[in-house]
Amino acid sequence: MMKAVGLVVEYNPFHNGHLFHLQQSKYVSGCDAVVAVMSGHFLQRGEPALIDKWTRAEMALAGGCDLVIELPVAYATSSAEWFAHGAVALLEATGVIDAICFGTESGQLAPLASAAKLAASNSTSLKQLLQEQLNLGASYPRAYSNALTQLLTQATDWQQNAIALDQPNHTLGLHYMVALERLNSSIKPYTIAREQAQYHDPMPNHHAIASATAIRKMLLEAQNQNLESISAYVPRTTLDLLERTLIKEARQPMHWERFTAQLFYQLSVMPPAALSAYREMEEGLEHRFTQYAKQVSRYSVEELLSAVKTKRYTRTKLQRALLAVLLQHHKQQFTREQLTQGIQYIRVLGFTEKGQQLLKDMKKKAKLPVIHSPAQLLGSSDYLQLDVAATSCYMQLFEAKNPKLQLADYHKPPIRL
Template sequence: MRTVGLIVEYNPLHNGHLYHFQQSRQAADAQAVVCVMSGHFLQRGEPALADKWARAEMALAMGADLILELPVAYSSQPAEWFAYGAVATLEATGIVDSLCFGSESGDLGELDAAAALLQEEPPAFREALAEELAGGAPYPAAYSAAVARLLPGTDKAELAKPNNTLGLHYLIALRRLGSAIQPLTIRRTKAEYSQAEVTDARIASATALRKLLLEKGTLDEIRPYVPEATARILEREWHAGRAPVHWELFAKPLLQRLLTQTPEQLASIAEVTEGLEHRIRAALGSCVPPHTPVVDTLLGQLKTRRYTRTKLQRMLLRILLGHTKEELSADKLARGISYIRVLGFSERGRGLLKQMKSKAKVPVVTKVTTSPSPFLEMDIRATSVYSLAFPESSARDWLRDYYEPPVRTEEAPASATDDQEALGASSAK
């Protein structure tokens, strides 16, 4: 049985994701789909709109067969480590034949040429990157500019687009892991990754949908852009007080961390670099709760040409979660994953799990009884912190990883062919 892997966030799962799912399965000629999905906190340093179990349920309702959690150690990282952790998870299953990702270019050849160059990061590239960073460019722009200097003809602006950047790092990760997984890509159209406005009748970016949901305070505005199951699950989570989750709901615990940590303690936290601990303390005077949007104001005070909002969100998230540089050192991240956490599975996925008993390269966790892995312990703590956003949280919410079994579906959902034909556009991560 051919199996394709997808790397996703589904924040929330929308019609573009549905199209990408269908096209990926077709391009890979796959009978089963495995999704590696970020948990409660995402690649841009943001909390997920709904928790990881709700989003796993959305994916299963769409037709996915097995949902695996990308540990928070990797899920809120820059592209290099996010991609490495996700690809390492797919590789460790022992059952995935291909990886299909969305990209703005839709051209695997150009991205793979760059990946071949960057697999070992030659000294000339590191020198070019250092020069670009010294000129004040933010890291993503500096990285693409350095690649363009070594590969004449490369469009650095095109390479710097979010899904192209992620796609490049997926390919680099496949090479570094020596993986036999076949890469495939599908062009993203109609809605850009971070496009905040809706410009199509059926397709909108997750960014635009979150904006609509938070501004309008109702699900009605986003219903045309998401599968029915997504709307139903979000409505349930909303009524239960578990959604929508956003950064401002963490203002008080974040301030508690910022106000009780010394500059030296802040400097030990992952993503706190180049003296940012001092900028943070200076910026706190502008944050006056409860009338000020605390996190947004703080980000505005910290943002510079060098430090993007995404970089700063990741930094604040690591402070909120207490993740140190030592815990997330390059050496520890490079070791890859030491377990596979299952968030959900279909009946076909149950068969995949049986195959993984003999083929997986690391233990498969379906029930958390202990936390022998430091990265799994981080995920358990992340769940506890995430629950602080709920208006009423309980001990069960704080320790939900110990109580919540994987989400299950007994049979595959009905065919989504009609939806696929109606959408006619692709989306990525």
């Protein structure tokens, strides 16, 4: 019987660090196959993906994944709690996942397990401490970390193995564990320490490993789409796919500034009261965006973010708020109840021969419909419609005469490798 390990990924783009994580995940879990839950065209930090989701799925398959399924945009662009919940719920729904493996700064699972058991109970004490931290002006990630750490300090096993919960991968790892607890999942968790490059490192400090942040920076700064600067940090297959997309197909790397016209139009015509209805617009943030959108010296998302940012609002929080405006994501669509129940389908982006066998097993074991196209569930899932709309928003920026490009979700079949 084939055993499968699940990975939660963005692969923006797939690089040597991802390859190491993938290979180690199979090793530590003893699994034969890899299933990746991958974000689509917009990502957890509130950014557009550098390259379209099908090309990134192909990178994943070429790098060793056997099946790639899409994390719906409702979860892919959420805070760590709901990003993790959506991803783990999808893996659980496949019915074929034995393990999940994620990277962390420490490589320690025990302290995350202790913290997750407490956080999963959603205790009144945690909520009170969280609100106290927020009232002191802490950002939400820091406030959550401080509040949970205060409760955990009384636990002996935590004192012996304490880790900083506000580090990016610890935060996600904690919420993967919380999701497993809340779903009462039998999926076994594993973690691997990040090697050489950390999540936000802006520049490489190793001859073969660089963060995705550093690789994107080098790509965006490259002249004439020259890929030489990143060649040491990505597999040959990734380099070939980037060359096909950026050079042969002449598609520019995607980044926030390419959405400037659409975004500033919406900010200029909407009063603060209308903006306040969008996801992530809280505590008067809509007034700051309205004010500074009129004061920036030029139409630039980067300049707007710099103007609006405060100690309380992280860049990620602000980017997700702008993304909610761009994609027309209203708060009423993303209540806690809706997000808890919102996983309604398993969307396949690509598979290998081994992945095809997993899909056959999923026909018998999956708890949700497995689809290759939105047409299979047309009109029956609000979150699926959000995926289609996100693709349309993303793809319309490519200069192409083919009108089907914006509706690529309906016309693009899964990648087979």
